[in-house]
Amino acid sequence: MLAIKGGKPVRTKPWPAWPVYDERETKALEETLKSRFWGGGVGESGPKEKEFEEKFSMFHGCSHGVCVSSGTEALHLALLSIGIGAGDEVIVPALTFWATGSAVLMAGGNPVIVDVDKESYCMSFEEVEKSITSRTKAIISVYNYGNSPDMDKLFEIAEKHGLALIEDCARAHGFMWRNKPAGSIGDIGCFSFQQGKFMTAGEGGIIITNNRLYAERCRALRTCGRIRGDDVYSVGVEYWWNWWNFRMTQFQAAILLVQLERLEEQTKTRQANSEYLSMRLSEIEGITTLKIDERLTRHQPWPYLFKYDSKCFENIPVERFVEALKAEGIPCSTIDHPPLSMTLTARGSRSRIIRKPKYPVAESAIREAVTLPQSIFLGTKEDMDDVVEAIVKIKTHLGEL
């Protein structure tokens, strides 16, 4: 009997706990406490922050890193640093967390929402190309569902039309496209360290770039407009005066330094488990896994996504299937965020959001996508087998639903 009807769930064992920490975080926090340097650096980065900015940006192929308070702020400041302002159009994908679009509004620009590709569920480069106008200034690409848009094409389009390419890597720590780290392919990469992300300090974000001017502008923007006195680029950022404070604390940076040490190993584990799960799920009629682009040489799922075809499940709607799967002890959900065309709203600035009449692929995702959280992929192959077993169990007891 299905667990949702009172039967025994397939899975009762706990899943890997998230976030992961050990005595190294405890030690780093204690050291920071005793150092009495707790706050973010005001003019310069604080000591832990500086160390983290150097290590994280180097790991991701960039020479500059600027810690900020969140992934949303990373995007916001990145957009300001490239000069986005009133009337500028920035192309964003329909499937993403709404910060990708709201950051454009915050910077004063107009987000142009385009549909995603049906194979990858990431930004469709064909839709990007069709949406370019004389007002387009930038593209924000997003790595979603452990997958990537076609970064070769997006780079080519950006070059051809003289647009900035910002990579929203909030869900892509440690990813590589043709062995080049995510965040270093376009002009600027933006990461989040919010609680659920692959690396976390509870909250936080970082901007990485190989462009020194953009980095200096972001540094000034995050700390009430202060400019590093001795920097030759200061002159160029003088007019960026503003009153915002988006600094990160040394405690966050101290934790993130330890989290970075685990990233490579955890990525390998998640990638191997997600590939194994995809292989096993392909045995089930009515379940289709996402096609991960082969050029994405290192990846991990955030979240993992598979497509559910209700026709092969006696027309049981995806929401009911998800309830049944949860009852079997598998943490899962329907699509984590409905298309941006539906979720992005802003009082007073609605007219600045540029929507297409329809988003056939993103809209179909609501009816067919099931997602699993990243943390379960830190487990074992046997854990993945439990996911498969639970789906097969539901499929063989559909009459009970």
Ligand SMILES: Cc1ncc(COP(=O)(O)O)c(C=O)c1O
């Ligand atoms: C794709 C994407 N972009 C941006 C963000 C914003 O990051 P934060 O929550 O740190 O502001 C998130 C995080 O939820 C995200 O998933």
